Amino acid sequence: MNNPLIFVFGGTGQLGQCLQTVMPLYNLENVRFLDEIEGNILDENALRQLFTAARPDYVINCAAYTAVDQAEDSTEICDQVNRVGAANVARYSEAAGANLLHISTDFVFGGDSPKLLAEEDAALPINVYGLTKLQGEQEIAALTNRYYILRTSWLYSEFANNFTKTMLRLGAERSELNVIADQVGTPTYAIDLAHVLCKIIRSEQRPFGLYHYSNEGVASWYDFAVAIFELGGLEVKVNPIPGTAYPTKAKRPAFSVMDKSKIKEAFGIEIPHWRQSLARCITAIHKQDLSSGA
Template sequence: MSKTLVIGAGGQLGQCLKVVAERRGITEIVFPAEQDANILNESGLNDLLAKQKPAYVINCAAYTAVDKAEDEFNLAKAINETGASYLASACLANGATLVHVSTDFVFEGNEVKLLKEDDEAEPINVYGLTKLDGEKAVASILPAHFIIRTSWLYSEYANNFVKTMLKLGAERDELNIIADQVGTPTYAIDLANAILDIIASSSNVYGLYHYSNEGITSWFDFARAIFDISETKVKVNPIPGSAYPTKATRPAFSVMDKTKIKETFNLEIPYWRDSLVECIKQINKLEAI
């Protein structure tokens, strides 16, 4: 595989890319430390790419604290838009193709329909707005780009919904979980595999793609599946989002159509519950070490 550089290597997706690269025997992939790959250091990014000479760069660096972003607009914008533009410029100057990870939260999510890449993006929170602006910056600067929107990312690494539910389920007898926000959980290991498949294909069908696991669920049913698979005895009550107000508004329905990515790169995408079974197995393995 062509030499690849990962920005944001310490985050959830970065850690998953490391694991998947090792499993697949990919050695031409570099995971620089955060201080050497600061998304907000324009000259540092240029120096890093000039030194490493990657054919591909994967951008996993992002501001993802959805509620906090409402109060930290400038920081979210700096990382999600300005940082993305710095990286796209560095890729352009050094002849690299950029794989940039984005989100389903660019959509308003007020209609029950599968969201396609060319559907209008109308973010309803700061996080979604800054990620959309990051997409636009990448697309305007660098023709050789793959922008991949994903949703509800989780894994055995970092903080995420699955690990939070397992922790709360062990501590409490009863939990209230939102039942009227619908989307698709995505196992970050599956996304990492898909990204490396796209790079390995050497395709130049650049542009915007949607990737999540297959299937549709609510946060409530996702939580129930986590407890069912992990055999955690806890009562789960469905509640409307209005009963659990958050600083940032979430899309009510953000299930993405994945036809384009499947057909372009001949990808087989696992069903969300099958991937959840695998993730919980890996979490148990890590805890046993």
């Protein structure tokens, strides 16, 4: 299909902005990037009109409630967006005959396993955010067979607010920071994830199902911060601290490093190491700063 029509829900968020950057490289230009008003995944009437007026070939759902700590108190809206919203998108995608690409999270896991997490491993979320994202996956699988669910982790980029940009800002203001060292996962450059989504769309194969995608490698938040300052040219003393020293309302998985064998084999993709991708991101951030005069 040379020129598929693609809907991107959450099209102005971090991953949506990355897709706007990457999609032209794949000659994917018949794309509607829908914001939370135009593409309100909780408004069934609006969704019905949207899908009826233009039957998309692919739908990418980046829309999600991702405020992990706030979700513990805002359980209803978190459930509405991550579970009900995902179900709505799946239902109308199925009715339109569209293939759905949906973004999920490593937070569906409890984090108490020391091994790489595979797609078939038991998902036992320990916070509201992770639970609602898992339930969203289950809703999708019950409503359509034409889906790719990609679980990812620790997303960052030159767009929106994220850990990398926060650390660069704080590192420019302070000489010393405390960062948690006993939560381990994999930082993932959202631009890399955007490339993978485009490769799936451009693939001639249709191995629908559940996949894990993050960058390669393993890091704690402490490791991540140290690398950000090193690659960003900032001299900051980083003190490793336990999560108990920085209590949060929502529990985080202690270990959520995912096995990416399935997606690599299905689509023949090579995944860069997180440090390699982080260097690319910091270069992009510096270019943004220079162009804006910051």
